[in-house]
Amino acid sequence: MFRVAGLSAVSALFAHDAARVERLFFEERLKAKTGDFCKAMAAARKPYRMVEADELAKVAGTVLHGGVVALIAPRPVPAFDVEAAKRWAADGQPLLILDGVGNPHNLGAILRTAAFFGLRRVVVSDHPGQALPSESAYRVAEGGFEWVELYRAANLPTVLKRLRESYRVAGTALGRGRAVVTDPAVLARGERPAAVVLGNEEDGLPPATLAACEDILTLPGTGRIQSLNVAATAAILIHALAKPG
Known part of the structure; x- marks a missing residue:
């Protein structure tokens, strides 16, 4: 089971899918704020318990638990469907890939930002190093996993080539000989909604993935620092592309 810690994350769980919560633990200081959670657990005949801080730290596996921990069954990440994406594109909804x-902390931070700005969907690749939902990602996301639909795409370069029928696909990278887009808002103003692809901080996007993108997106800076943390880059892009609501 996953251990989901913190009032925001646990609140999102109970608001969206309370049935996933198998056990609940909380400190006395959050007794009033977890009252409705306890009622839901009692109605489902599932265990819940008020515990001391040291015991809660053992349950959570960390002292950074925020006073409440829910144990949930991991939810599988569904496969990305290009045909379904065509319907999302018709609705003008951008994608972050x-x-x-x-780094699971970066994944969690990106999901948190996506939820904050109303980005509905995030896609991850089948890259062997790609982070997937985990306890640490959930902790950083602060409930973001309950507001954003996460999908996994196999053979991403092939998927991106098909996706270009309905999305304007841009990869974040330095130009290196190719013309670049430096303002993400330009992508949002096109006839097709934007699908922006981010790679890891060490190596960037794999060559095959970058070759499948029709645009290269580069965020210009002062040059004093070569690049931003990937979660910071994602935040800038999501703010520019997402439609709240």
Whole structure:
């Protein structure tokens, strides 16, 4: 089971899919704020318990638990469907795609930002180093996993070539001989909604993935630092592309 810690993350679980919660633990200081959670657990005849801080740390596996921990069954990440994406594109919804973003903290931060700005869907690749939902990602996401639909795409370069029928596909990278887009808002103003692909911080996007993108997107800076953290880059792009609501 996954251990989901923190009031925001646990609140999102109960708001969206309370049936996934198998056990609940909380400190006395959060007794009032977890009252509705306890009622839901009692109605489902599932265990819940108020515990001391040291015991909760053992349950959570960390002292950074925020006073409440829910145990849930992991939810599988569904396969990405290009045909379904065509319907999303018709509705004008952008996509963020991650290819090899391996740090679960970055994944969690990206899902948190996506939820905050109303980006509905994030796609991850089948890159062997790609982070997937985990306890640490859930902790950083602060409930973002309950608001954003996450999909996994196999053979991403092939998927991106098909996706270009309905999305304007842009990969984040330095130009290196190719013309670049430096303003993500330009992508949002096109006839097709944007699908922006981010790679890992060490190596960037794999060559085959980058070759499948029709645009290269580069965020210009002062040059004092070569690049941003991938979660920071994602935040800028999501803010520019997403439609709240």
